Amino acid sequence: MTRPIHIISSLTGKKEQLVPIHPGEVRMYACGVTVYDLCHLGHAMQAVFFDVMRRYLEYAGYKVTYVRNYTDVDDKIINRAAETKISPRKLAQDMVVAADEDLLNVGVAPASHEPRVSQMIPEIIAMVQTLIDKKAAYVTPAGDVYYRVRAKADYGKLSKRNPDEMRSGTREVFQGEKEDSLDFALWKRDSVPEATWPSPWGQGRPGWHIECSAMSKKFLGVSFDIHGGGRDLIFPHHENEIAQSESANDAPFATIWVHTGLLTIDKQKMSKSLGNHLLIRDVLKIxxxxxxxxxxxxxxxxxxxxxxxxxxxxxxxxxxxxxxxxxxxxxxxxxxxxxxxxxxxxxxxxxxxxxxxxxxxxxxxxxxxxxxxxxxxxxxxxxxxxxxxxxxxxxxxxxxxxxxxxxxxxxxxxxxxxxxMLGTLKTTLLPELNITKEEIEQAMTERQTARKEKNFARSDEIRATLAKRGIELRDTPQGTVWTVLYQE
Ligand SMILES: [Zn+2]
Structure with missing residues (x-):
């Protein structure tokens, strides 16, 4: 028995009942991490929400196939690798291992499939070729391949953008060999070692969006139930995923779209220059x-x-x-x-x-x-x-x-x-209260002595002093224990 579930879909803006394409089974995809650096709190937040959705769907009786990808081929990886003088492949590999470890430490279960772009090149090339064959994409003389946005009548349906307005909004600056300023890359001609592959259009690498279309198709089929990601991915990434997939497959892409909100630290966007860029592993140290x-x-x-x-x-x-x-x-x-x-x-x-x-x-x-x-x-x-x-x-x-x-x-x-858990929780709060376990224990011994001597004024005084510092003493049948004061 499965329970009916309703989800507000970003695609329609309405609350939709989840009606799985394959009864009793939910197939779900969430865009994962671009592995050029260690994961921060924003990655943790998104991973936790999708993990909990998946757990709830299972608890509600559905079989769930959940795919979360790793983007291990990207400009950011190539640039960071060049800066740090290691190969893009090694950097990406190290960061995937670190991300796996961080997410596991946050309590996020591994997805059913965690594909990486570098492992999906044949599938990506096949999909790009299909788009070219269907005239939904074109190859430039330089060997780049672009998606032809004009080929998709409903382009903009997720982000609620009108392509004509977008064109008039941006002055037609030099667009290289693109037919239209909105067209986006499916394949980029490039020759960086360890980050490019041979293709029918020459040595190169995939554009960013095509990976998710190829991966979801491979593991979930052309049409599937839920697609998620951060709100900042709605445009262009998710809009372009829809365009590519629906043009290539002649089938609707994801039925329901869910987007997580954005995380700020002290009301500011996380950034290294502001010093509020919180890495998962640093936060978990505290x-x-x-x-x-x-x-x-x-x-x-x-x-x-x-x-x-x-x-x-x-x-x-x-x-x-x-x-x-x-x-x-x-x-x-x-x-x-x-x-x-x-x-x-x-x-x-x-x-x-x-x-x-x-x-x-x-x-x-x-x-x-x-x-x-x-x-x-x-x-x-x-x-x-x-x-x-x-x-x-x-x-x-x-x-x-x-x-x-x-x-x-x-x-x-x-x-x-x-x-x-209580041992851990109490001890980790002490530095915040500027008090040590030894200080508390010493005060407790002193209070014990005062009580033995029937000096209740002193005993109460010790208790009150600790309370002012955020520590509460409780007398139980098993003896006195301390805890950290909290407001209910
Ligand atoms: Zn994606």
Missing amino acids: WPAEVLRLGFLEHHYSSAIDFSKQVFFNCHKRLLYYYETLEALDEIASKAPASEKETLLDGFTPESIVENFHRAMSDDFHTATAIADINRVFKKSRDLLVQKKSDAKAWTAKTIARSLREVGKVLTLFQEDPRT
């Missing part, structure tokens, strides 16, 4: 990956998302709250009786958490709503924790913890062992 994922997923995928130190800090503290609650729920659940016939407390039902999750996610993958719902479950769980001991309480705790972990699996949240 913050656990789950902090990042929560920071992305508490927004809808299409939103513009801004990150700042405060966002990291807030997400971190919220995870601390989630995992402390989970640990407490587990503790109560461990005493649950074997019978599952107990009525649950506080209006919970075994299905309520999961059903709410489906409602949010089947409506355009609304992770923001899903997380807001989950927040309410945690809040109600805190109320449950203080209730008096009963079998019903234990069963309710068990059901909540199990359901949170079930939906959390789709969101890639709450999958860690609470005790281990």
Whole structure:
């Protein structure tokens, strides 16, 4: 059984029901990384959103074939390789390995297929040849091949651009051998070693857009269900993918288009010159990956998302709250009786958490709503924790913890062992609070002594001083423990 899913498609601007071309199976393509440098936070964000969409589709009962490509042939790679004096192939290979590692560390599962341009040259050449044969492309005397935009009557349908207006908007400057200023390269004559290949039009390399048309066709077929990418790819990249594929295949390309929003850091576009260019591997040296994922997923995928130190800090503290609650729920659940016939407390039902999750996610993958719902479950769980001991309480705790972990699996949240995760979360926050574990432990010992001596004024004073520095002491039956203060 598969659940009905609705997605707002960038192509129509409307909410569409996902009706897979192959019943029960969703075929999905997302444009991946151009491997000339290490991956930054923007790459992580896009990869996390598409990973979660894929996980949700699977959770909703669909078989999913997901393709995410690596662009390993590109001007940027050739230029960077020349600067650093290594071969383009070696640079691209190293960056693919690094990207795989970074994305895995962020918690993104590998796609079903992760093709690279350099492995797709025969398929690309075949598609370019088909376009030439169909008069949708032409070869220039210099050996470049261009797509003929005038051959496609509905060119501009994704980006909602009118080709005539685009032509009149740009003064017809020298266009080389192009027939039309809008025509774009399918094949570029070039001879850079290790980055070019022989073709019927001479030594050269593919233009940027054709790779995605060739790859999606190879792994997903000429028509498939969902195509995604960053919003900045709508024009020209995605518009041109549609044009090439539909001209070559005489079939509609992707049914639904989804675009992720753009990421800013402190409200500014990420850039090396501003010093806010955050690499995944640098961020993960400070913050656990789950902090990042929560920071992305508490927004809808299409939103513009801004990150700042405060966002990291807030997400971190919220995870601390989630995992402390989970640990407490587990503790109560461990005493649950074997019978599952107990009525649950506080209006919970075994299905309520999961059903709410489906409602949010089947409506355009609304992770923001899903997380807001989950927040309410945690809040109600805190109320449950203080209730008096009963079998019903234990069963309710068990059901909540199990359901949170079930939906959390789709969101890639709450999958860690609470005790281990809490250790990590608490320790990583300390430098932010400008306090060390040793200082806290020393204060705790001092307080212990004061209490033994019945000097409660001193004991309270120590507790208050720590609280001012963001550390809370809790006296439990197992002794005093410390945690980082958070606002609920
Ligand atoms: Zn693409």
